[in-house]
Amino acid sequence: MSAANAATPAFVAVDWGTSSFRAWLMAADGTELAESRGGEGMLHCATSGFAPVLRDHLGKLGASADLPVLICGMAGARQGWVEAPYLHTPTRLDALHAGAVSVETDGDVRILPGLAQARSHQPDVMRGEETQLLGVTESDFSGLVCIPGTHSKWIRIDAGAVIDFATYMTGELFAVISQHSILMHAVEPGAAAEDGAPFRAGLASALGAPTALTNALFRLRAAQLLGFSQRADGAAHLSGLLIGSEIADARAQFGDHLPLRLIGAGRLGSLYREALVASGFNLSECDAEQASRRGLFKAARQIWGARF
Amino acid sequence: MSAANAATPAFVAVDWGTSSFRAWLMAADGTELAESRGGEGMLHCATSGFAPVLRDHLGKLGASADLPVLICGMAGARQGWVEAPYLHTPTRLDALHAGAVSVETDGDVRILPGLAQARSHQPDVMRGEETQLLGVTESDFSGLVCIPGTHSKWIRIDAGAVIDFATYMTGELFAVISQHSILMHAVEPGAAAEDGAPFRAGLASALGAPTALTNALFRLRAAQLLGFSQRADGAAHLSGLLIGSEIADARAQFGDHLPLRLIGAGRLGSLYREALVASGFNLSECDAEQASRRGLFKAARQIWGARF
Numbered sequence: 001m002s003a004a005n006a007a008t009p010a011f012v013a014v015d016w017g018t019s020s021f022r023a024w025l026m027a028a029d030g031t032e033l034a035e036s037r038g039g040e041g042m043l044h045c046a047t048s049g050f051a052p053v054l055r056d057h058l059g060k061l062g063a064s065a066d067l068p069v070l071i072c073g074m075a076g077a078r079q080g081w082v083e084a085p086y087l088h089t090p091t092r093l094d095a096l097h098a099g100a101v102s103v104e105t106d107g108d109v110r111i112l113p114g115l116a117q118a119r120s121h122q123p124d125v126m127r128g129e130e131t132q133l134l135g136v137t138e139s140d141f142s143g144l145v146c147i148p149g150t151h152s153k154w155i156r157i158d159a160g161a162v163i164d165f166a167t168y169m170t171g172e173l174f175a176v177i178s179q180h181s182i183l184m185h186a187v188e189p190g191a192a193a194e195d196g197a198p199f200r201a202g203l204a205s206a207l208g209a210p211t212a213l214t215n216a217l218f219r220l221r222a223a224q225l226l227g228f229s230q231r232a233d234g235a236a237h238l239s240g241l242l243i244g245s246e247i248a249d250a251r252a253q254f255g256d257h258l259p260l261r262l263i264g265a266g267r268l269g270s271l272y273r274e275a276l277v278a279s280g281f282n283l284s285e286c287d288a289e290q291a292s293r294r295g296l297f298k299a300a301r302q303i304w305g306a307r308f
Numbered sequence: 309m310s311a312a313n314a315a316t317p318a319f320v321a322v323d324w325g326t327s328s329f330r331a332w333l334m335a336a337d338g339t340e341l342a343e344s345r346g347g348e349g350m351l352h353c354a355t356s357g358f359a360p361v362l363r364d365h366l367g368k369l370g371a372s373a374d375l376p377v378l379i380c381g382m383a384g385a386r387q388g389w390v391e392a393p394y395l396h397t398p399t400r401l402d403a404l405h406a407g408a409v410s411v412e413t414d415g416d417v418r419i420l421p422g423l424a425q426a427r428s429h430q431p432d433v434m435r436g437e438e439t440q441l442l443g444v445t446e447s448d449f450s451g452l453v454c455i456p457g458t459h460s461k462w463i464r465i466d467a468g469a470v471i472d473f474a475t476y477m478t479g480e481l482f483a484v485i486s487q488h489s490i491l492m493h494a495v496e497p498g499a500a501a502e503d504g505a506p507f508r509a510g511l512a513s514a515l516g517a518p519t520a521l522t523n524a525l526f527r528l529r530a531a532q533l534l535g536f537s538q539r540a541d542g543a544a545h546l547s548g549l550l551i552g553s554e555i556a557d558a559r560a561q562f563g564d565h566l567p568l569r570l571i572g573a574g575r576l577g578s579l580y581r582e583a584l585v586a587s588g589f590n591l592s593e594c595d596a597e598q599a600s601r602r603g604l605f606k607a608a609r610q611i612w613g614a615r616f
Contacts, residue, residue: 116534123530151490151526167526172489180484181477182459210519211557214550218459218475222431226424242522249519 009033010307011068012058013296015289016075017041017128021053022289025061028308030297036060042074050081051105068108068307070300072292073128076101076111086116086125092161093134096295097302112299117164124167128292129153132263133162135295136286143259146250147288148243148272150175154250156258166253168246171268174239177217186221186234193239195270198229202240203275210248216241243271247279256280263291317341318615319376320369321604322362323597324383325349325436329361330597333369336616338605344368350382358389359413376416376615378608380600381436384409384419394424394433400469401442404603405610420607425472432475436600437461440571441470443603444594451567454558455596456551456580458483462558464566474561476554479576482547485525494529494542501547503578506537510548511583518556524549551579555587564588571599 010028014021019041025034036057045053054069063069076084084101099113114127129147136145139160147153150171156163178187193199205216220237223229229237260281264272265288276283301308318336322329327349333342344365353361362377371377384392392409407421422435437455444453447468455461458479464471486495501507513524528545531537537545568589572580573596584591609616 117530118534120531120536123527123534123536125530125533166523167530168522169489169525170522173485173522173525176484176488177481180488181480209557209560211553211560213521214476214478214481214553215474215557215561217477217481219431222425222433222475223428225433226426226431228428228431245519245522249517249523252519253523 007033009063009067011070011300011304012061012063013293013300014054014057014069014071014073014075015128015131015292015296016050016071016073016080018074019043021057022292023054023057023061024293025063025067026293026297026300030294032293034061042077042080045075045081046079050075054109055106065107068110068300068304070100070110070112070296070303072112072131072296076113077127080111082111084111084113086118087113087130089115089117089165090161090163091115093130093137093157094139094160094298094302096130096134097299100299100303108304110303112296115162115165122164122166124165126153126165126167129155130162131295131299132288132291133157133295134298135291135293136261136263143261144254145261145263146272146276146283147263148268152246154254156254166250168249170242170246174242178235178238181217183217183221183234183238186224186231187238188231188235191232191235192267193236193271194267195274196236198233198236199240199271199274200278202237202242203244203278204240206241206244207248207279210245210252213241213245239271240275243275247275251279259284261286263288265289315341317371317375319378319608319612320366320371321601321608322365322377322379322381322383323436323439323600323604324358324379324381324388326382327351329365330600331362331365331369332601332604333371333375334601334605334608338602340601342369350385350388353383353389354387358383362417363414373415376418376608376612378408378418378420378604378611380420380439380604384421385435388419390419392419392421394426395421395438397423397425397473398469398471399423401438401445401465402447402468402606402610404438404442405607408607408611416612418611420604423470423473430472430474432473434461434473434475437463438470439603439607440596440599441465441603442606443599443601444569444571451569452562453569453571454580454584454591455571456576460554462562464562474558476557478550478554482550486543486546489525490529491525491542491546494532494539495546496539496543499540499543500575501544501579502575503582504544506541506544507548507579507582508586510545510550511552511586512548514549514552515556515587518553518560521549521553547579548583551583555583559587567592569594571596573597 155165463473
């Protein structure tokens with residue numbers, strides 16, 4: 001790799017989610033040269049179109065027209081820009097690039113596929129997280145990966161291949177329960193869960209009685225009515241309950257003996273770190289955006305190797 | 309008891325819930341002489357007042373001004389008409405009448421108290437169900453009672469005394485998840501859960517993996533994306549998952565060796581009957597409205613015995 005390569009743009013990496021867009025101008029050595037982000041996720045583009053949004057961001061990045069673009073995430077969903085059919089588990093992560101579909105637009109634009117677990121009793125899907133997995137694992141990695149979020153993912157990987165995975169509606173349940181159920185009276189509007197005693201109490205409750213979630217939710221409200229706890233602690237307690245439920249079941253499904261990588265960010269990453277350590281996991285951490293960029297870079301190098 | 313008593317109104321029984329009002333003109337032998345119902349629940353009356361609503365319904369029932377009125381339910385909540393402080397568990401059901409509070413209004417109007425389980429690790433409350441319990445149990449009853457609903461209740465009773473109970477947010481979670489989460493795409497709008505194969509599949513899933521609820525919710529969506537199931541089956545499957553989660557945990561908390569009374573009604577009662585039998589419970593059934601009326605009658609006889 002020459003010094004010139006390190007400063008020269010090699011491709012554009014795009015993480016195109018449901019409600020967010022992030023693009024990075026990348027050098028041949030994986031260095032990030034520029035970034036452009038916005039709220040034009042799949043839901044936005046489904047009505048206004050995908051091509052103009054990409055063009056705008058390429059302009060902001062100062063990317064030349066001949067630079068290839070590699071996209072991961074919901075842009076490849078059926079209701080996205082162009083469908084990139086799921087790869088089915090088990091599948092090697094370094095085979096992702098082979099499932100990329102080309103978009104009929106200006107330049108060389110490709111979208112990476114998601115993964116599907118097409119088993120009737122454990123059906124599951126992901127779009128975007130598979131690229132993060134590629135980013136944070138070596139080609140012979142074996143272990144578990146946890147990716148917290150609206151729909152948290154737990155993935156079991158063996159020698160670089162995704163064996164199986166499970167999605168938990170943790171983040172989305174936090175939002176709908178705190179905004180639309182009777183627990184709206186038990187959680188401060190707009191409150192974010194903080195690390196601390198109420199979070200740990202919710203966590204301990206869920207880990208100790210992992211089948212009792214729908215009872216524990218009502219008890220959160222009853223505890224406040226009876227003066228055992230305060231509304232100010234509601235968000236953290238609810239978060240502890242939901243994250244604890246997720247971890248208790250993931251431990252039952254996948255065990256806690258494998259090394260675990262946590263792909264987290266910010267406050268949510270901190271909450272999961274505390275919860276996973278309290279649950280007995282031995283973990284290492286990776287930043288979520290770095291994981292996406294690194295995964296797009298690895299796949300891009302496989303697709304356009306001659307440019308790197 | 310004379311024949312005249314049987315046809316003469318003795319008191320008015322009122323079940324005043326969060327969003328519904330039901331009143332019955334009752335004879336001294338427990339016969340229902342007339343009924344009046346409406347949507348003026350606690351939420352409605354909190355702004356428009358309780359006394360005018362009661363007066364209207366007493367008029368519709370043709371109740372004379374000197375007839376006493378006994379109320380159960382949310383009218384006795386802190387945000388209701390007059391607070392009827394909770395009785396604390398353990399408490400005998402035939403002591404409910406002693407906790408009734410009188411309302412300062414025209415005539416003799418009293419509100420029965422709810423029950424509270426004031427334990428810091430298992431806080432819980434009920435208002436209205438305690439009266440149904442009184443209605444369906446003999447004074448020496450021992451066993452479990454299940455009352456399905458927005459907030460389902462499981463109650464353990466020993467020799468006529470409520471020992472402990474647990475509330476599950478089953479009905480409310482069905483509503484908020486099917487209306488406000490990604491599962492809105494997996495459930496037909498306004499669909500009601502039907503008894504059948506999808507319900508039984510959800511039930512079996514929850515009973516077989518009782519810690520996996522937040523994973524199973526996402527799998528419901530994934531199964532449709534991958535063609536394993538249809539949107540038309542989503543409501544029944546979701547209902548099976550939530551009811552199964554409730555039963556699996558109640559069985560863990562209370563055991564399945566005690567006789568169980570199910571206080572149900574309509575479609576929901578049928579779903580619970582099927583689910584409880586499939587879960588190994590030995591159950592008898594009572595109608596929910598009859599349970600309320602019968603409980604109000606038993607308490608009224610204790611309060612105004614001279615009239616009966």
